[in-house]
Amino acid sequence: MVMEIVDILEKILILAGMVTLGFAIGMLFNGIARKVSARIQNRVGPPVYQGFIDVFKLFGKKTNISHGWIFDLAALFSVSGIALAFLFLPVAGYSMLSTDGDLFLILYLLAIPALGFALGAGASGNPNAAVGVMRALMSMLAYELPLVMVMVAMMVYYNTTSLANIVAAQANMQWAFFIPIFFIGALVADMALQGMLMEKPFDIPIAPHEIATGPMVEFGGKHLGALMLYKMMGTVVETTLFVDLFLGGGVVLSVAQYGWLAYLVNFAVWFVLILIVFLIAVMIDNVLPRFRIEQALKFYWKYDALIAIFILIWIFAGVKI
Amino acid sequence: MKHEEWKKISRIMSKRSLWMVHFCTGCGAMEMPPVMTSRYDMERFGIFAMATPRQADVFLVTGYLAVKTLKRVVQVYEQMRDPKYVIGFGSCTINGGMYWDSYNTIKDLSKYIPVDVYIAGCMPRPEAIIDSFLKLMDMIDKGEAIGWQKYRKYYDQYKRNQKMAFEYRLDEVKPIKEDDKNES
Numbered sequence A: 001m002v003m004e005i006v007d008i009l010e011k012i013l014i015l016a017g018m019v020t021l022g023f024a025i026g027m028l029f030n031g032i033a034r035k036v037s038a039r040i041q042n043r044v045g046p047p048v049y050q051g052f053i054d055v056f057k058l059f060g061k062k063t064n065i066s067h068g069w070i071f072d073l074a075a076l077f078s079v080s081g082i083a084l085a086f087l088f089l090p091v092a093g094y095s096m097l098s099t100d101g102d103l104f105l106i107l108y109l110l111a112i113p114a115l116g117f118a119l120g121a122g123a124s125g126n127p128n129a130a131v132g133v134m135r136a137l138m139s140m141l142a143y144e145l146p147l148v149m150v151m152v153a154m155m156v157y158y159n160t161t162s163l164a165n166i167v168a169a170q171a172n173m174q175w176a177f178f179i180p181i182f183f184i185g186a187l188v189a190d191m192a193l194q195g196m197l198m199e200k201p202f203d204i205p206i207a208p209h210e211i212a213t214g215p216m217v218e219f220g221g222k223h224l225g226a227l228m229l230y231k232m233m234g235t236v237v238e239t240t241l242f243v244d245l246f247l248g249g250g251v252v253l254s255v256a257q258y259g260w261l262a263y264l265v266n267f268a269v270w271f272v273l274i275l276i277v278f279l280i281a282v283m284i285d286n287v288l289p290r291f292r293i294e295q296a297l298k299f300y301w302k303y304d305a306l307i308a309i310f311i312l313i314w315i316f317a318g319v320k321i
Numbered sequence B: 001m002k003h004e005e006w007k008k009i010s011r012i013m014s015k016r017s018l019w020m021v022h023f024c025t026g027c028g029a030m031e032m033p034p035v036m037t038s039r040y041d042m043e044r045f046g047i048f049a050m051a052t053p054r055q056a057d058v059f060l061v062t063g064y065l066a067v068k069t070l071k072r073v074v075q076v077y078e079q080m081r082d083p084k085y086v087i088g089f090g091s092c093t094i095n096g097g098m099y100w101d102s103y104n105t106i107k108d109l110s111k112y113i114p115v116d117v118y119i120a121g122c123m124p125r126p127e128a129i130i131d132s133f134l135k136l137m138d139m140i141d142k143g144e145a146i147g148w149q150k151y152r153k154y155y156d157q158y159k160r161n162q163k164m165a166f167e168y169r170l171d172e173v174k175p176i177k178e179d180d181k182n183e184s
Helices: A002-040 A050-059 A069-088 A103-124 A127-158 A163-169 A180-196 A221-246 A260-287 A293-320 B002-016 B027-036 B067-079 B091-095 B126-142 B147-153 B155-166
Strands: B019-023 B058-062 B085-089 B117-119
Touching: A002 A050, A002 A069, A002 A221, A002 A260, A050 A221, A050 B002, A069 A103, A069 A221, A103 A127, A103 A163, A103 A221, A127 A163, A127 A180, A127 A221, A127 A293, A163 A221, A180 A221, A180 A260, A180 A293, A221 A260, B002 B126, B019 B067, B027 B058, B027 B126, B058 B067, B067 B155, B085 B091, B085 B126, B085 B147, B117 B126, B147 B155
Parallel strands: B019 B058, B058 B085, B085 B117
Antiparallel strands: none
């Protein structure tokens, strides 16, 4: 009985640690992205820990104007939803809550925080927020089609819907990225990732110069702090999903063979990989202007989805022959 | 004691992360692009231009204010979350500048909303703007930037002055009478 309680407590501690790590990496990534953008634009830029300062400042604001209880809960909804998605993902080959890391479940979990975001924006009653939410849902519809098709192709190829099994199949550097057909798939998914991360040219929902940061227009103080945490954690979750699918999830040493050293090395490799994936997105963000919503829809459904369909047909044919 | 330490930390945080909403009246807005972009890069101090007053900490009033514009300025100021700071930009916000005898332009911004830092000059150079931000950071660190508390304390006087201005009775606007004690 005592052992069970100790076990549960240990598990809760590990979960809390992982969520804290995810938030910390997200805040660090925010600072890194701003620093890299600044260097690209020949500026000095803020310090890399600027993300931490911003979030702590927002949580230290004295007044917090609320627009009803949905508005209050929506920010919490977003943060907890994204934390849950992070715990269901295999991070460096290690899944916290589920040993399977089912891909369909993760896709649903990724939709929860976005819906929370939309609820809060709707409760604020600002017309800019309504436009922003409409655009966010439209771009979600646009980028999820090619992404899901590439995912289905991978499920068929590896004959599993479990992300953990896909990661395990890519052990010993047998990355899906090195298989020619999935190299193209990775490019398709990377474009979808650009939309998921809301970086240019797909930062249509936020668009500070057009619709005043869209859904976030009425958020300030602690509410905005929670939303920033959601967005920062979102970058970690989405890049981790990409790394899990195509880059072997950062697993280089097997845990059974090397013990705790394997965890250390795997987490370091995972961190470097998600940083590289994120920096590619930031660099694309810095050189491209913004699409209009119908241009984004056209791009995803006309080019990205077409290539994804080609990959899907290729994989199905390959399985049958 | 613990509370004091917490206050100190929160001051350091809010000093290094000033999000700004710049209200582009008058010609002062012209000096902002060089301050924001590569030449005088203000993001290195953590200052960042935000899109809406709800998200901002610093309110930059750039230039002269007609009575009509003042209404919008008061609205924007009241939408901001505490703690909030105001920077009056150029001589127009100090004494009216070249609009000193205009019938529909307010002369002294600090009679309508509390101003923490003024920048003199017509126009102030980008160096002066960055200097004012550094001054504001210094004041926040020492706990002297308490304009937002003054606005709550002397709300009746500020509201009276705003009302007089909105009715174009500019000669009836009085300076704000302050008590001796102002605590942060």
